[in-house]
Amino acid sequence: MVTFSAFIYYRQTQDIRGIAVERLNYTFERILGPTHERESNNDQPLQFFPSLSTTPTDTADSLPANQVVALQAADGSILQSNGILTPEQILQLSLPINGWTGIQQARIPKTAGVADTRYLFVRPAILQNGQISGYLLVGVPLDANNQLSRLLISLILGNLLTLGIALTGGFWLADRAMRPVRTITQAAQEISESDLHKRLHLAGRDELAELGNTFDSMLERLQKAFERQRQFTADASHELRTPLTIIDLESNRGLSSRRSVEEYERILSTVQSENRFMIRLVNNLLSLARMDAGQVSLKSERLDLSVLVSEVVERMGPLAQAQGVALEVSELPEVSIMGDHQTLVQMLSNLVENAIKYSASVTHPQVTIGAGKREENGRETAWVKVSDNGIGISREHLDHIFDRFYQVEASRSHLSQLDGDGSGQESSGTGLGLAIAQWVAKAHQGEIRVESAAGNGSSFEVVLPAS
Numbered sequence: 494m495v496t497f498s499a500f501i502y503y504r505q506t507q508d509i510r511g512i513a514v515e516r517l518n519y520t521f522e523r524i525l526g527p528t529h530e531r532e533s534n535n536d537q538p539l540q541f542f543p544s545l546s547t548t549p550t551d552t553a554d555s556l557p558a559n560q561v562v563a564l565q566a567a568d569g570s571i572l573q574s575n576g577i578l579t580p581e582q583i584l585q586l587s588l589p590i591n592g593w594t595g596i597q598q599a600r601i602p603k604t605a606g607v608a609d610t611r612y613l614f615v616r617p618a619i620l621q622n623g624q625i626s627g628y629l630l631v632g633v634p635l636d637a638n639n640q641l642s643r644l645l646i647s648l649i650l651g652n653l654l655t656l657g658i659a660l661t662g663g664f665w666l667a668d669r670a671m672r673p674v675r676t677i678t679q680a681a682q683e684i685s686e687s688d689l690h691k692r693l694h695l696a697g698r699d700e701l702a703e704l705g706n707t708f709d710s711m712l713e714r715l716q717k718a719f720e721r722q723r724q725f726t727a728d729a730s731h732e733l734r735t736p737l738t739i740i741d742l743e744s745n746r747g748l749s750s751r752r753s754v755e756e757y758e759r760i761l762s763t764v765q766s767e768n769r770f771m772i773r774l775v776n777n778l779l780s781l782a783r784m785d786a787g788q789v790s791l792k793s794e795r796l797d798l799s800v801l802v803s804e805v806v807e808r809m810g811p812l813a814q815a816q817g818v819a820l821e822v823s824e825l826p827e828v829s830i831m832g833d834h835q836t837l838v839q840m841l842s843n844l845v846e847n848a849i850k851y852s853a854s855v856t857h858p859q860v861t862i863g864a865g866k867r868e869e870n871g872r873e874t875a876w877v878k879v880s881d882n883g884i885g886i887s888r889e890h891l892d893h894i895f896d897r898f899y900q901v902e903a904s905r906s907h908l909s910q911l912d913g914d915g916s917g918q919e920s921s922g923t924g925l926g927l928a929i930a931q932w933v934a935k936a937h938q939g940e941i942r943v944e945s946a947a948g949n950g951s952s953f954e955v956v957l958p959a960s
Contacts, residue, residue: 494652494655494656495652498648498651498652501644501648502641502644502645502648505640505641505644506641509635509636509640509641510613510635513613513633513634513635513636513637514596514613516560516633516637517596517613517615517631517633520556520560520562520631520633521631523556524562524629524631556575556576558576558577559576559577559607559608559633559634559637560576560577560631560632560633560634561574561576561577561578561583561601561612561614561630561631561632561633562574562575562576562629562630562631562632563575563576563578563580563583563629563630563631564627564628564629564630565616565627565628565629565630566627566628567625567626567627567628569584569628570584571583571584572627576632577601577604577607578601578602578604578632582601582602583630585602586599586601586614587599587600588614588616593616595615596613596614596615597613597614597615597616598611598612598613598614598635599611599612599614600612601632607634608634608636608637608638608639609634609635609636609637609639609641609642611634611635611636612632612633612634612635613632613633613634613635614630614631614632615630615631615632616628616629616630616631617629670701673693673695673701673702673704673705674701676693676695676705677693677704677705677708680692680693680708684712689712689715689716689719690716691712692709692712693705693706693708693709694709721897724898725897725898728897728898728924729774729778729898732774732898732924733771733774736767736768736770736771737767737771739763739764739767740763740764740767740768743760743763743764744760744764746760747760774925777925777926777929778925780929781897781925781928781929781932784929784932784936789836789936791832791833791836791936791937792833792834793831793832793833794831794832794833794834795829795830795831795960796829796830796831796832796834796837797827797828797829798825798828798829798830798864798875798877798957799825799826799827799828799864801834801837801838801841801877802822802825802841802862802864802877803822803825804838805838805841805842805845805862806820806822806845806862808838808842809842809845809846809849812846812849813849813860816849816850816852816853816858817853817858818849818852818853818858818859818860819857819858819859819860820845820849820860820862821859821860821861821862822861822862822863823861823862823863824863824865825863825864826864826865826866828864828865828866828875828959829875829959829960830875830937830957830958830959830960831958831960832937832957833936833937836933836936837933837937839929839930839933840929840930840933840934840955841877841879841955843926843927843929843930844879844926844927844930844941844953844955845860845862845879846926847926847927847953848860848879848880848881848883848951848953849881851881851883851884851885851951852881852882852883852884852950853883854883854884855882855883855884857882858881858882858883859881859882860879860880860881861878861879861880861881862877862878862879862880863877863878863880864876864877864878866959869956872958872959873958873959874956874957874958874959875956875957875958875959876954876955876956876957877954877955877957878952878953878954878955879952879953879954880950880951880952880953881950881951881952882949882950883950883951884947884948884950885945885946885947885948885949885950885951886943886945886946886947886951887946887947888946888947891943891945894927894943895927895928895931895941896928897924897925897928898924898925899924927941930955934955934956934957937957937958938957938958939955939956939957939958940955940956941953941954941955941956942954942956
């Protein structure tokens with residue numbers, strides 16, 4: 494703005510100076526006459542002329558009063574003058590005497606009726622018989638109407654006003670722009686681990702509104718994570734409390750009085766069963782903790798899915814026999830996949846164990862395992878399906894069956910039944926098996942699909958990329 498204002502002021506100064514020069518030319522036309530022959534230098538008033546047809550004062554009477562017209566002798570003294578200055582004031586002007594050509598600018602004394610003290614002067618010489626006999630001094634105001642002063646004041650006030658508006662608007666915009674940041678800062682200070690319900694709900698489509706929405710999404714995820722953590726701690730404590738209570742009760746019963754050998758064996762068997770349940774629960778918790786922390790290293794090797802299924806069926810056979818469940822295997826074609834042997838066996842074992850557990854309470858319980866290969870979305874996939882004819886899962890539970898410690902039964906009781914041959918196989922409902930199975934499937938770029946209805950059994954299908 495300052496540069497633009499300076500340019501405007503400079504251009505106006507040049508225009509006003511050009512107008513003042515034109516007034517000088519006009520004054521000479523009036524004094525010397527339009528037909529007087531004189532030499533011209535770039536449209537400037539002449540520097541020399543031979544003689545005067547009239548005296549300056551004769552014509553100066555009809556000129557504007559704010560101009561200066563004077564006839565000087567060769568030595569510089571004032572012979573005649575007319576206009577706003579007296580002869581004494583003319584002699585006081587800071588004008589050169591000898592060798593002066595062209596237009597000069599000088600300030601005149603401040604007198605009444607003078608709007609601007611800056612004047613343009615020209616002094617052509619008067620020649621008689623080839624010698625200088627005197628000078629004709631003519632002066633006109635540079636800015637007769639004081640336009641430059643008014644323009645300068647207007648530019649200064651305009652710049653100050655614009656600067657004030659810009660500063661006020663800038664502070665207002667900055668305050669408005671930073672308001673969401675202060676809101677986010679205040680919300681972050683008010684949020685604690687125990688209270689994550691605070692939300693910003695910033696309106697708008699700018700970057701700060703997007704930041705606020707991202708902050709709200711982060712709080713939502715944190716709240717859910719803390720809630721899962723609290724629920725996880727509560728559920729783990731609940732699961733561990735039951736076997737610890739049973740062990741304590743059985744121990745007190747065995748120590749309260751002498752028992753028969755059969756009673757001691759039953760007590761020790763119960764303690765051993767509950768201990769195995771706790772070991773399995775703790776191992777599952779440690780596995781999930783390592784999985785969440787990214788500390789589980791999965792090997793990638795070529796595996797035959799049919800071999801994995803056969804291994805799981807052989808491993809879970811004693812448990813199915815102990816529960817009275819018929820474990821059937823459908824056709825197992827050779828299907829190659831890439832994955833980690835140990836975790837895949839654990840995933841399939843968890844699915845088969847759940848199927849056995851929830852089929853044991855129905856008449857003629859049966860669990861069927863099948864595998865194969867098909868094309869989905871332009872890629873070959875391998876699948877394993879574990880189906881049972883058990884109690885099934887109602888629709889409201891399907892969205893939560895992969896949550897940790899979530900069990901379909903209303904009570905969290907677990908089955909702890911030893912198999913008939915004493916191999917130590919047991920079916921324990923920790924509520925972590927499906928969570929581990931889902932993690933393993935996702936770690937192998939796969940997924941687990943569920944189809945179930947209450948009273949009609951369940952079907953779990955694992956879909957993995959085929960090699």
